[in-house]
Amino acid sequence: MRLITHNMLKCHVKNCDNPDKQFPLRFKGAELEQVEAERNDEFLVRMIPRLDWRALLVTTKELGIELPENIPEEPENDDAFLQALHTAILETHVKEGSMVCNGCSHEYKITKGIPNMLLAEHEI
Amino acid sequence: MKLKQLEGYLGEVAAFKNPKVQLEQYPTTAHLAARVLYTAESTFGDIDGKAVVDLGCGCGMLSIAAAMMGACSVVGIDVDSDALEIAQENIEEFEVEEVVELMQASLCHEAASTGSLELDNQLVTPMKGKFDTAILNPPFGTKPGNKGIDVLFLQAACSMATGAVYSLHKTSTREYLVKKAEAWGFECDVLAELKFDVPMMYKFHKKKAVDIEVDLLRLQPKRKQV
Numbered sequence: 001m002r003l004i005t006h007n008m009l010k011c012h013v014k015n016c017d018n019p020d021k022q023f024p025l026r027f028k029g030a031e032l033e034q035v036e037a038e039r040n041d042e043f044l045v046r047m048i049p050r051l052d053w054r055a056l057l058v059t060t061k062e063l064g065i066e067l068p069e070n071i072p073e074e075p076e077n078d079d080a081f082l083q084a085l086h087t088a089i090l091e092t093h094v095k096e097g098s099m100v101c102n103g104c105s106h107e108y109k110i111t112k113g114i115p116n117m118l119l120a121e122h123e124i
Numbered sequence: 125m126k127l128k129q130l131e132g133y134l135g136e137v138a139a140f141k142n143p144k145v146q147l148e149q150y151p152t153t154a155h156l157a158a159r160v161l162y163t164a165e166s167t168f169g170d171i172d173g174k175a176v177v178d179l180g181c182g183c184g185m186l187s188i189a190a191a192m193m194g195a196c197s198v199v200g201i202d203v204d205s206d207a208l209e210i211a212q213e214n215i216e217e218f219e220v221e222e223v224v225e226l227m228q229a230s231l232c233h234e235a236a237s238t239g240s241l242e243l244d245n246q247l248v249t250p251m252k253g254k255f256d257t258a259i260l261n262p263p264f265g266t267k268p269g270n271k272g273i274d275v276l277f278l279q280a281a282c283s284m285a286t287g288a289v290y291s292l293h294k295t296s297t298r299e300y301l302v303k304k305a306e307a308w309g310f311e312c313d314v315l316a317e318l319k320f321d322v323p324m325m326y327k328f329h330k331k332k333a334v335d336i337e338v339d340l341l342r343l344q345p346k347r348k349q350v
Binding site: 001002004005008009010011012023035036037038040042043046047050090091093112113114115116117118119124 | 251
């Protein structure tokens with residue numbers, strides 16, 4: 001699972017609804033793998049408004065990944081920014097570990113790069 | 125990539141080992157996947173350089189086809205571990221790990237009050253507008269407890285994608301779906317009429333397989349009237 005996708009995952013356990021706590025999900029025991037991917041600047045620039053930047057900063061800091069605090073005025077002209085963004089959201093894969101909700105403590109496991117968002121009966 | 129080339133490559137995508145009847149698992153053929161994705165890109169430009177979501181991805185046929193037609197990012201979502209295991213093997217076989225990732229999730233659950241199926245909004249809403257294009261061959265809702273699942277999948281797709289949605293549905297539901305699309309603010313076109321050979325898989329059923337008439341639909345958000 002890449003960070004671009006982690007950025008859209010909120011805890012969805014029944015009655016877990018504290019927006020500050022249920023997102024972003026906190027990584028626990030995360031095993032990372034960098035997988036090189038072709039960079040497409042038009043794609044990156046188009047994705048920027050769809051990202052929750054605050055959450056992305058929290059997560060990248062947690063994982064020790066470089067990401068600028070602020071989005072530049074003209075990201076399309078900022079090569080260093082685009083490269084950092086590309087590496088963070090498209091090339092960083094979480095292969096194993098789990099994602100924990102800071103609100104209800106539910107753990108979503110990640111196995112072979114696949115996050116498991118399924119819930120038990122009582123959590124639905 | 126040419127259509128014939130794409131179809132040739134997709135012929136190598138591994139299918140379900142033990143398809144689960146309750147989940148309506150049957151493989152999307154290479155023939156169909158190639159045509160859907162080739163059309164989506166060559167006629168409409170909906171795949172190359174785009175963020176794509178594949179709802180009910182199964183063994184990953186549509187996701188891999190999307191990667192081969194130039195998608196920048198593909199997320200395949202399915203509920204079944206066994207299918208996802210095969211999808212993962214396919215992704216590695218086709219060397220598209222840099223583009224395609226998988227997620228195990230259930231888009232729907234039983235509503236507490238009515239017992240009928242509804243979208244898990246807490247899961248789906250955060251994904252709103254995160255993708256450019258959605259592609260799906262959803263369950264048709266023919267199995268007990270699954271009534272309406274085809275509509276819910278389509279609704280989720282329309283929410284997640286900012287652009288076009290390509291989906292397969294029984295022709296018998298066409299009128300209903302066109303009205304639904306309208307209500308959601310979408311235009312709905314029938315790109316093709318197909319026949320699906322769906323294996324019945326019941327031990328005591330007379331016919332081994334049934335031909336179902338299926339529409340390939342393309343939905344896109346209506347342009348706002350000025």
